[in-house]
Each structure stands twice: as C-alpha cells, then as structure tokens.
Amino acid sequence: MLVYLLFSLTLFFPQAMAQEDPRLSKGFHQKESKKKLSIKPFPKVYNPEIERWISLFSQNHSSYLKLWLKRSYRYFPLMKRIFNSQGLPKELVSMSLVESSLSPQAVSSAQAVGYWQFIKSTGLEFGLKINHWIDERQDFEKSTQAAADYLQKLHLEFEDWLLAMSAYNMGENRLRGLIKKHQTKNFWKLYKKPDFPRETALYIPKILAVNHILKNPSAYGLSEFVILAPYKYDIFFLPGGSSLKKLSLETEIPLAELKKLNPSLKKQKIPFHIASHPIRIPKGMGKLFSNWLDKQNK
Numbered sequence: 200m201l202v203y204l205l206f207s208l209t210l211f212f213p214q215a216m217a218q219e220d221p222r223l224s225k226g227f228h229q230k231e232s233k234k235k236l237s238i239k240p241f242p243k244v245y246n247p248e249i250e251r252w253i254s255l256f257s258q259n260h261s262s263y264l265k266l267w268l269k270r271s272y273r274y275f276p277l278m279k280r281i282f283n284s285q286g287l288p289k290e291l292v293s294m295s296l297v298e299s300s301l302s303p304q305a306v307s308s309a310q311a312v313g314y315w316q317f318i319k320s321t322g323l324e325f326g327l328k329i330n331h332w333i334d335e336r337q338d339f340e341k342s343t344q345a346a347a348d349y350l351q352k353l354h355l356e357f358e359d360w361l362l363a364m365s366a367y368n369m370g371e372n373r374l375r376g377l378i379k380k381h382q383t384k385n386f387w388k389l390y391k392k393p394d395f396p397r398e399t400a401l402y403i404p405k406i407l408a409v410n411h412i413l414k415n416p417s418a419y420g421l422s423e424f425v426i427l428a429p430y431k432y433d434i435f436f437l438p439g440g441s442s443l444k445k446l447s448l449e450t451e452i453p454l455a456e457l458k459k460l461n462p463s464l465k466k467q468k469i470p471f472h473i474a475s476h477p478i479r480i481p482k483g484m485g486k487l488f489s490n491w492l493d494k495q496n497k
Contacts, residue, residue: 238286238354239354239360240288241289241290241291244407245411246387248404249404250408251404252405252408253408257419264421267300268413268426269425270296271296271413272426273427274295275292276429277340281347285347287347287351288360293413294346294406295314295315297405297406299314303338303339303463304337304462312334313336314336314337314339314343315342317345325345327341327342332464332470333463333465333476334463334465338463349367353366357378358384359384362384364406365389365402368396377389380394430459432460432481433479433481434480435478437475438474439474442467442469443467444468446491449491451484452487456481
C-alpha cells in the first residue's frame, strides 16, 4: 500500500505547522539571521490622523471592525506565531486586515491576491507557488510566512516599520525615490509631501488605528461581537489527480470545510502531474480519510 500520510498531528491553529513546506524553514530570515537582532520594535505613536481613523472606524465603519475582529480570532494566533519566530512585531499582523479583510478571495485592481495581497512577481520571489492549479497567496500559512520574509527584508533596508509598511504598499522603488528626492527617512515628513501616494498616506494611519482599537475593543463600543474559532486540522498527502469533491462525496468530510482549509487549490483538485500534495483535513476526520485512501489503493 502506498503511504501518503505525511503526519497526523492534532493542530490547534496557533500551533499550525511552520514546517509543512520545507521552504518555510529556508526563508529570508535564515539568510539574514545576524541582522535579525537589529530589528526595531513597532513604533508607539498617536496623532490626529490616527485619531481620525479611530473615530471613523468606531462611528461609521463598525461593521468592518466587527468583521475584522471576528476573523482575527481565527487567523491572528498563527500569524503572530510566525512573525514572532522571526523577531517581528506582532502589531504587523494587522496589515492583513487592511490588505484583505482576511479573505483568501480578495483581489485588488493591481491583481494582488489573498490574505497579504501579493502580486504574482512578489509572491514568486518569496517562494509561493502560483500556477494554473495552485495559488499559495490564498494559503493562510504560506502567505503569512512570505509576508514575514518580505517585511523583514524591507525593514533591513529602510530600518523603520512605518517605511517598511509603506514600501509593502507602494513598492520599494517608489519609496527609495521619495527618500532620495526629499532627503529624509522620516515617515511623517514624507507623508506630508504632495507626491507621497495618497493610498499609502491612508494605509499607514489606518493600520495604526486598527492596532489601537484591537488592544481594547470594548473601549470603542465593541464589547459584543461574534468570533471565529481557530481551525483545528490534521495534514495528509492526497494523491495527484484527486479532487476534494470526490473525497467529500465518498467520505463524511464536508466539502465546505475542505475548501476553507485548502483555499490555495484553485480547482479543488490536486494537479495530475504531481505525485501527491499536502491537504488539511478537519480534526477528528483523519480516519475517514485514511479508510478512503486505503480503498483507492486496493
């Protein structure tokens, strides 16, 4: 019998596996481990622009906040664990809320995709698979690892988290040009320049405002809101050519759950040209998968 079981660890979402893909242990952070120690803490700043966004969210966009809070309970534990493993400030995970509202289906006008809104070239640069079958920009773990690697790279160059986030939003080259032109690496000075991109000028205060709100939601009228529990799952290998739909039909594993846990499978199917691919199975249903797989191999 072919053995496709990769491992079957009971995974509470905050402890989801960083080693699911070997690329996750070979990221930028390992190549720059000596510089990692110089990473600065996240800035503590509060000014009228941040206050304005807090007021807007609290009064006019509370539905957004409730949605973000609801989803943050599902994804933030994993994201913070990955960022912490590289010495990155936990506050950076709030970028994902502003980028995508934590939706794997989010697509921007520039064709940036997924939780962390990677364009294709940047996603490929940071080790994400993007092809006809798979788009790992939509994988909550792998895209977060790629975002951590990218933000670490940006911080090592710009030596400031507000600038690193700005570069993430507007692009590195554009920010380099602005720094050179205005002869400053102070974000708030650049922010006031007429040629500073408006999108980024809104983006940074918005993230800072969200961080303030998340520290004490009840202070902003968010004492009652629904939360999504972290995913619990096991990981197995599914043979090439297999479909999530067939797996669901022939077992008692809900297709909706398989789709939510494996959003990077664009066609809900494992590519024919590969031997196998790791998939997440809802915790407690691994036996159903194993029994089904045994039948396929007889």
